[in-house]
Amino acid sequence: MHAALEIKNVTHKFGEFKALDKVSININPGDFTVLLGLNGAGKTTLYSLITRLYNNNTGSIKIHNFNVRENSSNALKNIGVVFQQPTLDLDLSVEENLHYHSALHGISTVDASSRISEEIGRIDLNDKLKSKVRSLSGGQRRRVEIARSLLHRPKLLLLDEPTVGLDIGSRQMILKHVKALCKKGDLAVLWATHLIDEIDKGEKVVIIHNGKILESGDVSKVIKKTKQKNIREAFNKLVGIKT
Amino acid sequence: MKLIIYFRCFKGIVLREALRFVHQKERFFSALVRPLVWLGIFAAGFRSVLGVAIIPPYETYIPYEVYIAPGLIAMIQLFNGMQSSLSMVYDREMGSMKTMLVSPIPRWFLLCSKLFAGVFVSILQVYAFLIIASLWGIIPPISGYITILPALVVSGLMLGALGMFLSSAIKQLENFAGVMNFVIFPMFFASSALYPLWKIEETSEWLYYVCFLQSFYLCC
Numbered sequence: 001m002h003a004a005l006e007i008k009n010v011t012h013k014f015g016e017f018k019a020l021d022k023v024s025i026n027i028n029p030g031d032f033t034v035l036l037g038l039n040g041a042g043k044t045t046l047y048s049l050i051t052r053l054y055n056n057n058t059g060s061i062k063i064h065n066f067n068v069r070e071n072s073s074n075a076l077k078n079i080g081v082v083f084q085q086p087t088l089d090l091d092l093s094v095e096e097n098l099h100y101h102s103a104l105h106g107i108s109t110v111d112a113s114s115r116i117s118e119e120i121g122r123i124d125l126n127d128k129l130k131s132k133v134r135s136l137s138g139g140q141r142r143r144v145e146i147a148r149s150l151l152h153r154p155k156l157l158l159l160d161e162p163t164v165g166l167d168i169g170s171r172q173m174i175l176k177h178v179k180a181l182c183k184k185g186d187l188a189v190l191w192a193t194h195l196i197d198e199i200d201k202g203e204k205v206v207i208i209h210n211g212k213i214l215e216s217g218d219v220s221k222v223i224k225k226t227k228q229k230n231i232r233e234a235f236n237k238l239v240g241i242k243t
Numbered sequence: 244m245k246l247i248i249y250f251r252c253f254k255g256i257v258l259r260e261a262l263r264f265v266h267q268k269e270r271f272f273s274a275l276v277r278p279l280v281w282l283g284i285f286a287a288g289f290r291s292v293l294g295v296a297i298i299p300p301y302e303t304y305i306p307y308e309v310y311i312a313p314g315l316i317a318m319i320q321l322f323n324g325m326q327s328s329l330s331m332v333y334d335r336e337m338g339s340m341k342t343m344l345v346s347p348i349p350r351w352f353l354l355c356s357k358l359f360a361g362v363f364v365s366i367l368q369v370y371a372f373l374i375i376a377s378l379w380g381i382i383p384p385i386s387g388y389i390t391i392l393p394a395l396v397v398s399g400l401m402l403g404a405l406g407m408f409l410s411s412a413i414k415q416l417e418n419f420a421g422v423m424n425f426v427i428f429p430m431f432f433a434s435s436a437l438y439p440l441w442k443i444e445e446t447s448e449w450l451y452y453v454c455f456l457q458s459f460y461l462c463c
Contacts, residue, residue: 051341051344051345052344052345053341053344053345072347073347073348073349074347076345076346076347077347079345081341081345083338083341085337085338085341086337086338087337087338087339087341087342088339089259089263089339091262091263091266091267092259092262092263092266096259096262099255099258100255100256100258100259100342101342102255103251103252103254103255103256103258103259104252104255104256104342104343104346104348104353105252105346105347105348106245106247106248106249106251106252106347106348107251108247108251109251132266
């Protein structure tokens with residue numbers, strides 16, 4: 001079976017500044033992997049390379065064995081993305097936004113309608129389908145973005161700090177929803193965050209700092225390797241935060 | 244990739260632009276008011292100042308309102324092209340452009356669809372203007388409403404492409420005001436939209452050639 005996401009030796013520079021330095025990550029189908037790093041660690045740059053918003057000139061990025069550089073169309077078909085910055089059109093309704101996304105993936109209107117009602121039901125926002133996005137709360141908008149990212153049935157879901165700026169209730173609801181999606185099927189998730197409390201035991205973590213991967217693997221393995229009591233202490237030790 | 248997938252994508256992009264236009268009532272209103280102000284106020288004031296000789300395609304003397312109507316139609320498309328450009332800069336700054344860029348459909352097709360979507364919206368505005376302009380007595384032959392369509396598509400594509408080029412050059416939304424001063428107004432005034440070019444030629448020959456060669460003149 002192919003890896004859901006296979007990144008090998010990817011380096012990316014902005015002028016002289018090296019934003020990513022020989023990054024390699026492997027995510028299998030069904031994995032919930034947390035990409036943990038401080039602000040400016042290189043998480044968003046990595047996401048931009050995976051989604052082809054930036055061209056990667058070094059190493060390789062494969063999604064279900066489709067190289068993003070050489071076979072971008074097939075690679076992108078398999079990715080669902082929730083960007084750090086909200087990307088819904090505020091002037092359109094929830095339904096119109098979701099139909100627009102479906103069209104961008106070539107899904108017919110009939111298929112899109114049934115998928116929209118399924119996904120919107122899953123996030124419990126049936127009553128907001130006809131509402132303008134502008135009238136939704138931050139948490140509701142995020143849930144709509146997650147529903148949108150799943151409409152084309154991707155095999156890899158990328159979320160870039162999806163809970164930033166949300167209250168505790170909305171954060172927990174979104175986290176629980178995505179983790180449940182991951183458990184149900186073969187959907188692989190790469191969840192970028194700087195919030196350590198979003199990581200549970202038994203999950204996989206990739207710690208990134210100043211563009212380099214410092215450690216990766218099961219949470220328990222990382223804790224053991226760094227000889228710390230929990231993942232927070234392990235992270236602090238790796239990135240050099242003194243407590 | 245199958246042709247039907249491209250078609251669905253194209254339809255989705257056009258529909259989104261049309262819905263945005265319809266939902267933004269102020270945009271629709273201002274798109275109509277702008278040319279109507281020129282037609283109702285400017286033309287009323289200038290009809291007695293400017294005498295327009297018989298020039299093709301007209302076979303007789305025409306009221307000034309009739310003369311400037313094609314120029315105002317081109318103005319609608321010019322402003323719409325710039326509006327599309329502004330909307331692209333806004334989308335890029337706000338992040339919604341990313342939704343489009345992560346689509347598996349090739350980017351050249353997405354860009355062309357976006358361009359055609361802008362043209363479609365501009366054509367809606369032009370026909371709305373023509374309906375209202377008929378109240379001023381600007382009533383072309385019925386066939387004129389149909390024969391204008393291909394011309395609108397071509398000029399809309401040209402002005403929309405210019406808007407897209409500008410949006411790639413403008414990095415910040417704040418810089419867009421400069422476009423008004425340095426692109427829209429010079430293009431509009433250095434054309435035959437408000438006065439025939441021979442009138443400019445009488446005053447300044449080099450300015451005549453500048454007007455003759457600039458793209459907006461072709462739209463008028």
